[in-house]
Amino acid sequence: MGIKIIGTGSYVPEKILTNHDLEKMVDTTDEWIKTRTGILERRIASDKQCASDLALIAVRNALEMAGTDASEIDLIIVATISGDKIIPSTACVLQKKLGAGKAVCFDIQAACTGFLYAIELANAMILSGRKYKKVVIVGVEKLSFLTDWRDRNTCVLFGDGAGAIVLEKREHSKDIGGILASKLASNGNYAEVLHILAGGSEMPITRKVLDERLNFIRMEGQEVFKLAVNAMAKVCKDVIAEVGISVEDIRWLVPHQANMRIIRAVGTRIGIPDERVYVNVDKYGNTSAASVGIALDEIVRKGLVKRGDYILLTAFGSGLTWGANLLRW
Ligand code: UT7
Numbered sequence: 001m002g003i004k005i006i007g008t009g010s011y012v013p014e015k016i017l018t019n020h021d022l023e024k025m026v027d028t029t030d031e032w033i034k035t036r037t038g039i040l041e042r043r044i045a046s047d048k049q050c051a052s053d054l055a056l057i058a059v060r061n062a063l064e065m066a067g068t069d070a071s072e073i074d075l076i077i078v079a080t081i082s083g084d085k086i087i088p089s090t091a092c093v094l095q096k097k098l099g100a101g102k103a104v105c106f107d108i109q110a111a112c113t114g115f116l117y118a119i120e121l122a123n124a125m126i127l128s129g130r131k132y133k134k135v136v137i138v139g140v141e142k143l144s145f146l147t148d149w150r151d152r153n154t155c156v157l158f159g160d161g162a163g164a165i166v167l168e169k170r171e172h173s174k175d176i177g178g179i180l181a182s183k184l185a186s187n188g189n190y191a192e193v194l195h196i197l198a199g200g201s202e203m204p205i206t207r208k209v210l211d212e213r214l215n216f217i218r219m220e221g222q223e224v225f226k227l228a229v230n231a232m233a234k235v236c237k238d239v240i241a242e243v244g245i246s247v248e249d250i251r252w253l254v255p256h257q258a259n260m261r262i263i264r265a266v267g268t269r270i271g272i273p274d275e276r277v278y279v280n281v282d283k284y285g286n287t288s289a290a291s292v293g294i295a296l297d298e299i300v301r302k303g304l305v306k307r308g309d310y311i312l313l314t315a316f317g318s319g320l321t322w323g324a325n326l327l328r329w
Contacts, residue, residue, distance in 0.1 A: 003126055003178035005327065007068065007166035009061025010297035011054055012043040012159075012284055019156070026152040033156045038260020042159030042285035044144045050084045051162075052093040055140040058162035058293070059098060065300075066166040068134060070098040073166075075135040076105040077122055079114025079289040081318075082142045083107055090140070103136070111194070112256050112317025113184070114289035115139035115163065119313070119325050120182040126169045138164040139289035146196060148216035157258070158217070159285035163293020177308065177328035181239040184323035190227065193220045194318040228262050228316040233269035235324040236314050240270075243326050247271045249310050251329075252299055256315035257281035257291040266314065278304075288317065305329050 018041045019030035033039055045054060055078060063070060076091045076098075083090035091105035110117040118137045125132045140162035149155050170178075198214040199205055209215055232255065240247060253272045255263050260281055267277040278295050287294060292313050299305050309329045316322040 002170050003123060004168050004170055005165050005178065005329070006168045007062040007064070007066025008164065008293075008297040008300045009058045009063070009065065010161065010163045010294040011057035011061065012161040012294065013045040013049060013054065015044045015046065016041050017044050022156055025149060026155060028152045028156055036261070037157060038263075038279070038281050039156065039285045040282045043161055045142045045160040049142070051080055051082055051140045051142050052084050052090050052097060054142065054160065054162040055090065055094050055138045055164070056097045058140065058164040059094065059136055059138050061297070062136065062164040062166045066168070068166055070100040071102065072134050073100045073103045073136050074132045075122065075125060076100060076103045077118040077135070077137050078107045079110065079118045079137070079139040080107060080141055081109055081111055081114070081288060082146055094138070100136075110317070110321040111319055112258065112286070112288045112291065113315040113319070113321040113323050115292045116182070116313055116315050116323040116325050117184055117321070119179060120184055120323070122167055123179045123182065126167065133169040135167040136164060137167065137293075138162055139291070139293040141288045141290045143217070143288055146217050148213050150213070151216065153221060154217050154219055157286050159287050161284055161287040161290040161294050163290045163295070163297055165293065165296065180326045180328055181242045182323065182325045183235045183238045183242070185231065185235060185321070187320045190320045193223045193227070193320070194218075225259065225262060227320065228258065228322070229265045229269065231320070231322040232266045232314045232316050232324070235322060236266070236270045236312055239312070239324045239326040245310060250312050251276065251305065251309035252311045253277045254292055254295045254299065254311060254313050256317070257284065257295060258286045258316070291315070
């Protein structure tokens with residue numbers, strides 16, 4: 001028994017916000033953003049688009065590649081911090097929009113690591129032997145509504161988008177690739193380095209909260225930077241060791257796209273050269289739970305992966321949460 005990824009899909013909104021656009025909004029420069037983050041531009045959803053709309057397009061693309069009808073899906077997991085509403089889950093809204101009538105649907109929240117958490121969760125649910133055979137995972141974010149557009153420390157970093165995969169249970173092992181190993185981790189002691197103070201039960205939205213702009217993402221960038229590099233490098237090495245392959249066997253490292261300098265540092269620490277590390281942070285910025293799914297879809301659609309290739313996913317985000325999944329295509 002095993003699991004195959006039979007489809008990938010992604011969607012980013014049409015509207016492009018460049019570094020030069022941001023120069024007109026806050027005290028920043030294209031040069032600062034480029035050299036400190038590697039980001040050139042990001043996509044911003046329209047006022048009419050909510051998270052489930054972005055997810056819908058990504059999932060439809062993935063289902064088309066998989067040759068699967070929405071009615072065949074047993075499980076939909078949406079990883080997001082920017083869902084449509086508090087209730088119902090964005091997964092249930094997506095179920096309706098897709099027409100995925102028989103799917104069990106729920107959201108998970110592990111910030112930028114959400115897509116990787118969802119992969120591990122789906123893997124466990126499929127292998128439990130229960131009824132889950134065809135599973136959709138989508139990481140989606142409309143971060144533009146959680147971004148403080150007056151805060152230059154954060155507003156230059158984030159973007160909107162969605163990335164999806166379709167997984168299928170295979171009863172026979174002859175063509176098994178799939179999910180070889182996952183390592184997830186969390187550390188709530190660092191919650192304050194990357195958080196949104198208000199909008200939950202601890203600090204509901206009030207006039208005062210809005211005036212003080214407490215309903216937006218706040219981050220201690222340098223602290224997160226250091227923790228992210230160490231944590232991702234370690235879990236990547238752990239899953240490579242667990243599967244018993246060598247670093248040279250990895251065709252692609254697909255890291256969370258938060259910052260080019262973080263991406264390069266993680267690649268170097270693991271020993272994977274730049275040409276085998278996939279980067280699109282220049283085009284989309286940090287799309288949190290969507291980022292790894294979008295990158296994975298791009299390498300597939302560009303024909304950069306072939307059957308049997310090892311692909312290493314890694315991410316790091318608020319919580320703190322981090323992890324790695326080692327896939328075989
Ligand atoms: O997705 C979850 C994971 N998130 C991440 O991985 C993000 C991790 N952190 C980072 O990517 C980086 O820390 C940042 C890109 C956020 C910041 O880069 P940095 O090299 O760590 O810069 P810094 O925060 O140390 O700031 C350096 C200077 C400061 O000025 P002073 O105090 O040295 O005078 C900032 O005020 O740069 C200033 N600065 C800016 N200047 C122009 C901060 N933001 C900007 C800006 N434009 N947008």
